[in-house]
Amino acid sequence: MNRNLQNNLKLSTTLILAFISFFSMGQTHTEKQIESVFKNLVLAYGNSKAAPKLAFLNKDTIKTTPALYTTSPQPTIMVDGKFYDLCRSFGKDSTNALAVVLSHELAHYYNDHTFCADFAFVVRKNNAELAQKLKTVSKSDKISRETQADYQGFFYAAIAGYNPFDCYEKTIEGIYKQYQLPETNPGYPSKAERKQMAIAVKQKTSELYLAFQKSIQLKEAKKYDEAMQLLEEINTYFPSRENYNNLGVIKTLSALDLKVLTLEEHKFPKRFLYPLELDNSSRLNYNGTRGAEADLAKMMQLLKSAQKDFEKAISLDPNYTMAFVNLACVFDLLDNPEAAIGKIKELSKEQQNTNEAKRILAIAFYHADNESKADAIWREIEK
Template sequence: MRIALIFVYCYLFVHHGQAQERSFGTLPLINKPGIAASLASKKIDSVQYRKVLNIYNKLVQARGDFRFPVPSFNLITEERRVAGIDYDQLNIVLEEKALGVCNTFGAEADAAIAFLLAHELTHYYEKHAWRRSFAEDNKDLKIGLDLDKVTDAAANETEADYLGGFLAYSAGLGLFQKGSEIIQSLYKAYGLKNDIPGYPSLSDRQALSRRTAEKMASLVDVYDMANLLVATGKYTEAYEYYRYLLLTYQSREIYNNLGVTALLEAMKYFKETELKYRYPIELDLESSAAKGDPTLNMREKLLRQAILHFDAAISLDPNYAPAFLNKANAFALLGDLTRARFYANIEARQASKVGNYPKVDQDIDVLMGIIEARSNNVKGAQALFTKADKAGNALAKINLRVLLKQPPLKEIPAGTLWPQAEKIENLTLDELANDLRVDPKKTVSIKNQLEFLQTPIMGSGSKALVSLIRNDEKTIFHLATSTYTGKTARKIGIGDPRANIVLAYGEPNRSLETPLGQLMVYKNIIFIIGKEGKLERWANYK
């Protein structure tokens, strides 16, 4: 996902001398010495093409920015440029030979393909072409010459690797960290020398690739940390983490999650009797009073702030169903059930179908059930909760019990049945905290007096994530990644179904929905449930 290749912009005029063709990410490979641009390059329609097109479409959907037209994609037989974009035709291409190189990476082949395509898409969405194009069109003027001198192609290429890598990760295509290897493989496949006049050396490109991969991994960890802070109720801190991410990368998910933090913070200002149902608020991975009551003012302010963030997410992608659902949740909490119905049952419902969000569609039923219950339509609420419950929605089951006035399902505390302390890599959280070996290269300053600390990967697949405030207050998560092979104290491991977790730990007192699953938040452990209701990762926390 992140070949951190440093390349120079290039203009080739073909298509009657006018079409502007530019390739990024692999430019020396694109302009292979002695090979000219060809108008007759054959487009491929095959099983391989459809596989790559599927990856490309996932990246476009994950970017979620439909304010701009989406470039088309072609796989071609040409052996000149690896991957590139034609701005006049608005078309991104990948060469068949480059695809063959990606396929040599076995289980990581899709991630390698995603890197090349995400790199090109990032150039497009970040508008990297503008300054060079302006300089070229105005080279007879001093401003054109000055812009040409200050154009930093290396910075753009690094950013395309960095943000392209994050895009591929957010599309569910993995965290690809073999950029230096694929660079070398591409050089070999295209018969290029290690040193090409006018371009960085192969060794420099490989070194920059490794550094960019580290930076990219750090960005992913900041996002994971923000989501975990939300799960544990640290909304103010999480908000700052998301804001930090937005300075680098704007996406519908981040705007959505900013809104979720404001929405959940607002729920702190409700009385318990006002929140007897659990709302299907989706993190993408809570009385009567006199006029002027500051509590009412604060919660309304936060809820309306949340709506603005959800609107920002929707402006990027009008079919992003989670943001419509969360907007409906906000209106329901504001007491505006008419708008809540509209955004849930019409806007969110339509977006969930267009965008293929089956889990969101279930959560819409849950929210509609809450709306019917609050409107004193008990039968309607029961029907909606039952429908979602039969589809496997855990939140529906909880709300159905509330509606029917049945006792709530509870967590199973540690005791004689489960006396062992929770450990990852054979370390309790206290033991980890007492000997916390932070990697200084991974420290990120989120805001004044707020730092994000990390440890290197430990054992078979775990790491510690730390949010530090004013050098004294810490929130620590020991995260078991998807590669971790161990089990929890109650014998739960990666891939286990949600039902097994409930048997061992009970139903959590707190949970948070996601478009694909749920975060199950217990007293000192969080289970991250993904597709098909199976455990993807978990974290001990303190």
């Protein structure tokens, strides 16, 4: 039988067995563990793009890769059940190693890397059509896409609560050994190159993750300019909904420090506490002179920039309720309470009934000269 035909039949059989395994009654403990890590990672990516399907390759078939992202017939990430056995051999790093590979495949999916979807770089041997397409993608392009997938894979695995930094090298070693992969593959990054990529990615991603944590600390310390600088840098690598939302929040908080307080805000500080503030005591106790033309101009600049950040966060995930509430706060601060009310009305009834949504609605109704509605909402919240 023709060798290519044999390989194609093997791949077809593997895919059929994978879906039989996926649709079989009940899940194994291994599948539940993999699915749990997968869901945590999808949540961390926070992308409006629907998550790909998760399927499991039958443990009794011979595989050449621990995980595989395929676009046809629908976006699917297939995982070899035996790969989890390898992960378990790493002890406390078992879920960390699993997260590294799954997050890498998700990065390919969310970045539309159609022809760099195999973690082990060997799927091309099993499919002549795909092999032909892959020839049109240069090695430098493949390395570029793999580096991007490694960057995002590391970062979002860390955001999801895993520690991918210390287990990557042994994960790579284990994969090459278990799946008997050649150390070099013409047109693809070699094992040595993958390790070099990993070292650089690990170092940079670790720095950026520490910067992400530092930005939160700076925000709490009200060092907004420093926090903004860190988040702007992170956004050049990871333009996620959380990063845009955090950036918008910090800009809005910085703008609030320049806001002139009204008599009502002095009398009822809790009622006029914007949902994105932890408290407004520092604003109330501020004794400096506010309202200078330069301050007002800077406040407007910050708010308009924050508006763009929240709108970007919503474009990445139209179901990101927090960004809707924060954007409503910005609209109200921009003296457009009607837009603030309209933004909250875009949410579902359930989402509109959260305390955060009600708080900004009350403030916006008050500023829209509908004090009766505002007072009714405040009384409801204060019960």
